[in-house]
Amino acid sequence: MFKILINILIFSLFFCSSVSAKEPSFASLIPAITEIMYAIDAQDMLKAVSSTCDFPQEAKKKPVIGDVFFINETLLLKIKPEYFLALDTSEFIINKYKRFGIKPVCLKFSDVNSIYDNILLLGALTQKKENAQKLVSNLKEKITLAKKSNKNPDKKILYVISVQPFRTIGGKSFITSVIEASGNHSVTGNLDTFYPVISLEYVINQKPDIVLVDCNCSDDLYIKKIFPDTKIVKMTKEQADIINRPSVRVHKSVEFFAQLGNK
Amino acid sequence: MHDNKLSVILGLNGAGKSTLIKIITGNIKTEIHTKNTFKKVFYLPQNPYYPKGITSFDYLSSVFFKNNWKWFLSKEEKQKIIDVLEKIGLSDKKNINIENLSGGEIQKLNIALGLLSGADLFLLDEPSSNMDLINHIKILKMLKSLTSQNITSVIIMHDLNLALKYGDMFIGITKDKKIVQCGVKEFFSRENLKRIFDIDFKILEDGNNIYVQNID
Amino acid sequence: MAYKKGIVFTTLITGFILSLFLCLFYRLDLSNGEIILSYIRVPAVIKAIISGSCLSLAGMFLQTISKNPLADPYLTGLSSGAGFGIVISLLFFNSVNYSLFGFFGALFAAALVIILSGFSKFSITKLILIGLSVNLFTGALISFLILLNPLKSYAMTLILTGGFSSADVSSKVLVSLFISAIILCGLFVPKLNAMRLDNRLIFNSGTKVNLYNIVFIILAAFLTSISVYCAGILGFAGIICPLLTKLLLGNDSRVLFFANILTGSTLLLFSNFLAANIIYPLEVPLGVVVAIVGVPFFVYFLLKKGGILNNQD
Numbered sequence: 001m002f003k004i005l006i007n008i009l010i011f012s013l014f015f016c017s018s019v020s021a022k023e024p025s026f027a028s029l030i031p032a033i034t035e036i037m038y039a040i041d042a043q044d045m046l047k048a049v050s051s052t053c054d055f056p057q058e059a060k061k062k063p064v065i066g067d068v069f070f071i072n073e074t075l076l077l078k079i080k081p082e083y084f085l086a087l088d089t090s091e092f093i094i095n096k097y098k099r100f101g102i103k104p105v106c107l108k109f110s111d112v113n114s115i116y117d118n119i120l121l122l123g124a125l126t127q128k129k130e131n132a133q134k135l136v137s138n139l140k141e142k143i144t145l146a147k148k149s150n151k152n153p154d155k156k157i158l159y160v161i162s163v164q165p166f167r168t169i170g171g172k173s174f175i176t177s178v179i180e181a182s183g184n185h186s187v188t189g190n191l192d193t194f195y196p197v198i199s200l201e202y203v204i205n206q207k208p209d210i211v212l213v214d215c216n217c218s219d220d221l222y223i224k225k226i227f228p229d230t231k232i233v234k235m236t237k238e239q240a241d242i243i244n245r246p247s248v249r250v251h252k253s254v255e256f257f258a259q260l261g262n263k
Numbered sequence: 264m265h266d267n268k269l270s271v272i273l274g275l276n277g278a279g280k281s282t283l284i285k286i287i288t289g290n291i292k293t294e295i296h297t298k299n300t301f302k303k304v305f306y307l308p309q310n311p312y313y314p315k316g317i318t319s320f321d322y323l324s325s326v327f328f329k330n331n332w333k334w335f336l337s338k339e340e341k342q343k344i345i346d347v348l349e350k351i352g353l354s355d356k357k358n359i360n361i362e363n364l365s366g367g368e369i370q371k372l373n374i375a376l377g378l379l380s381g382a383d384l385f386l387l388d389e390p391s392s393n394m395d396l397i398n399h400i401k402i403l404k405m406l407k408s409l410t411s412q413n414i415t416s417v418i419i420m421h422d423l424n425l426a427l428k429y430g431d432m433f434i435g436i437t438k439d440k441k442i443v444q445c446g447v448k449e450f451f452s453r454e455n456l457k458r459i460f461d462i463d464f465k466i467l468e469d470g471n472n473i474y475v476q477n478i479d
Numbered sequence: 480m481a482y483k484k485g486i487v488f489t490t491l492i493t494g495f496i497l498s499l500f501l502c503l504f505y506r507l508d509l510s511n512g513e514i515i516l517s518y519i520r521v522p523a524v525i526k527a528i529i530s531g532s533c534l535s536l537a538g539m540f541l542q543t544i545s546k547n548p549l550a551d552p553y554l555t556g557l558s559s560g561a562g563f564g565i566v567i568s569l570l571f572f573n574s575v576n577y578s579l580f581g582f583f584g585a586l587f588a589a590a591l592v593i594i595l596s597g598f599s600k601f602s603i604t605k606l607i608l609i610g611l612s613v614n615l616f617t618g619a620l621i622s623f624l625i626l627l628n629p630l631k632s633y634a635m636t637l638i639l640t641g642g643f644s645s646a647d648v649s650s651k652v653l654v655s656l657f658i659s660a661i662i663l664c665g666l667f668v669p670k671l672n673a674m675r676l677d678n679r680l681i682f683n684s685g686t687k688v689n690l691y692n693i694v695f696i697i698l699a700a701f702l703t704s705i706s707v708y709c710a711g712i713l714g715f716a717g718i719i720c721p722l723l724t725k726l727l728l729g730n731d732s733r734v735l736f737f738a739n740i741l742t743g744s745t746l747l748l749f750s751n752f753l754a755a756n757i758i759y760p761l762e763v764p765l766g767v768v769v770a771i772v773g774v775p776f777f778v779y780f781l782l783k784k785g786g787i788l789n790n791q792d
Contacts (some may be wrong), residue, residue, distance in 0.1 A: 045786040069629040145780045164577070165637050165762070193761065196635065201515050202760030226518050307678035312546055316729035329673040332666060334733060360729075376680070
């Protein structure tokens with residue numbers, strides 16, 4: 001009796017591992033990760049995406065398991081991916097699916113280099129190492145090119161997320177590192193936080209050259225009042241998406257920041 | 264109500280004494296039409312709330328802010344307050360915060376509120392419910408002396424002997440919710456007290472004074 | 480007497496002027512001085528003074544008429560009404576006028592609560608309970624709306640904690656609203672001296688007590704809505720300022736009127752100064768600072784002179 005049980009156990013273990021060896025399955029909770037999965041040609045292994053994943057277009061056709069705040073657990077357990085991809089900030093949310101055999105993979109995007117690391121990591125998980133390496137070297141090249149296109153480097157950029165209350169990016173945000181990669185500087189890059197609520201006076205006294213306003217921010221008039229002599233650039237939704245996602249389109253983001261001083 | 268008299272309402276708990284007073288004040292509307300011959304009514308509830316952190320002078324001045332649109336008291340009003348404090352014998356405690364006064368003194372202030380409001384009908388719901396005998400007597404004496412100034416008082420109380428001593432008219436509520444209103448002699452008869460309180464009383468007469476005592 | 484009135488008022492006025500100067504001129508970079516003063520500091524100072532005095536006056540009215548030291552300006556469903564208005568405006572009208580929405584949301588909620596509690600016989604206990612129910616009901620709706628919109632949830636939570644960051648509020652409208660409210664209060668404040676007596680006391684023939692109760696509740700709701708308009712939902716200031724002034728100055732509403740205006744605005748000015756400078760250049764939410772500044776003060780005076788606040792002996 002006992003032997004039979006052990007046999008069944010060994011058999012099932014073997015079965016499981018053989019299945020996973022064939023082709024691992026993934027669920028992604030973050031649009032940036034979905035983009036990377038598509039870029040390394042691992043989209044077939046991606047069995048489910050979040051409701052915010054909208055690039056590339058085909059990603060929208062995948063089953064949606066909710067977002068960071070609400071996860072459709074029935075659907076998730078039905079799909080039962082082997083790996084659950086998310087950011088390190090939502091680790092506590094996805095850790096609870098460990099007991100269903102769904103392994104949490106929490107990626108940390110702190111700067112441009114971490115994007116390369118994460119692409120390589122995903123490449124290893126999906127057994128598409130070559131694709132990943134090719135993608136990384138490609139990206140590095142494009143970013144160097146983008147940086148070279150910056151004719152007036154060392155501009156001070158203020159990135160405004162919202163005005164009421166006044167929020168901007170801090171040094172820990174990966175956007176700061178993107179701005180640095182483009183040859184410019186973020187005026188709030190020296191602050192040791194992510195997305196702080198900050199004193200307006202401080203940023204006025206920093207005298208930024210360019211004020212970059214997020215597309216969701218609707219107080220353009222007020223910004224014009226407090227920065228009367230500064231160039232104000234309002235992002236479009238598409239630009240904001242590219243900038244806010246630490247993914248394979250980061251070279252476009254670097255290009256955008258590099259071009260800011262040129263116009 | 265008899266004008267310029269001290270009427271006492273007596274009855275068991277739950278007989279409806281407070282309700283009777285509320286009907287008189289008009290707080291409870293009934294089908295009985297009350298004919299009111301009095302100018303103003305002053306009603307003092309049982310254990311009234313009083314604000315802390317003000318002096319007895321300020322407490323009395325509250326009355327004058329009710330119906331006037333003004334920021335300061337006039338000289339006459341201030342004088343009135345001082346006079347009333349004199350009358351109730353608290354003029355030396357004019358500037359003392361009321362939370363430092365005794366219960367009897369606060370009750371005197373409450374009655375002074377009625378005096379200042381210019382009411383001529385005082386309705387008092389157990390004004391001496393948790394007071395010692397001396398304060399109890401002082402307050403009743405004060406109300407009695409007010410009757411000479413055209414002020415009618417109606418008091419709910421429980422002490423029969425004190426009621427006897429100071430009351431002019433008596434209103435009893437019997438167990439079958441009938442109201443009996445009569446003078447001393449009539450009210451303090453054995454039959455009447457039996458109807459109201461449902462126990463037997465012994466009535467002692469000593470010259471003009473009458474005393475009652477319950478019989479076990 | 481609790482303390483000498485002269486000493487208390489001198490301290491209050493000094494504190495007020497000090498915090499006013501701190502708010503206006505501390506760490507002012509002269510090269511950008513004009514912009515900073517006219518677009519950031521002066522509006523913030525105006526908002527702090529107005530919301531502080533409105534909140535503490537409203538708290539004083541409600542505490543006096545309900546005879547309950549726990550009554551706060553948001554009692555009549557105002558906070559959740561305001562919050563609901565703000566959330567709606569952020570979600571469906573893209574945030575430009577969220578303060579105005581908060582203002583009308585607060586007024587609407589207050590009107591609803593007052594009308595509901597006045598349906599049969601009006602009483603303050605009923606008002607408090609209906610206000611509580613409206614607060615709970617609308618609070619649930621707010622949480623639901625916030626959860627449905629995770630992208631904006633952080634911004635909404637930040638705005639709901641209150642602060643002077645709203646940029647669209649016109650100082651002219653605010654000041655004229657405030658002045659009219661203060662004049663109205665000036666008319667009614669002496670009446671509070673009569674209202675501080677037991678509600679059941681009847682004198683001067685007729686029972687106008689409830690009428691005045693309703694007048695004061697409406698005034699308090701109006702004042703609180705103004706403060707919502709300039710600072711969002713700032714809890715706490717409306718409870719401690721009236722209690723503090725009562726501890727210091729006794730119970731004369733004419734004195735308390737001025738004391739509350741001073742204390743309320745000083746508390747918010749000083750909190751505003753700290754919020755902007757305590758971990759400069761980052762900003763701390765104003766509501767947090769108000770609590771951190773106010774509570775120790777308040778507890779100190781409560782321990783020292785708390786006897787005045789007891790209802791029972």
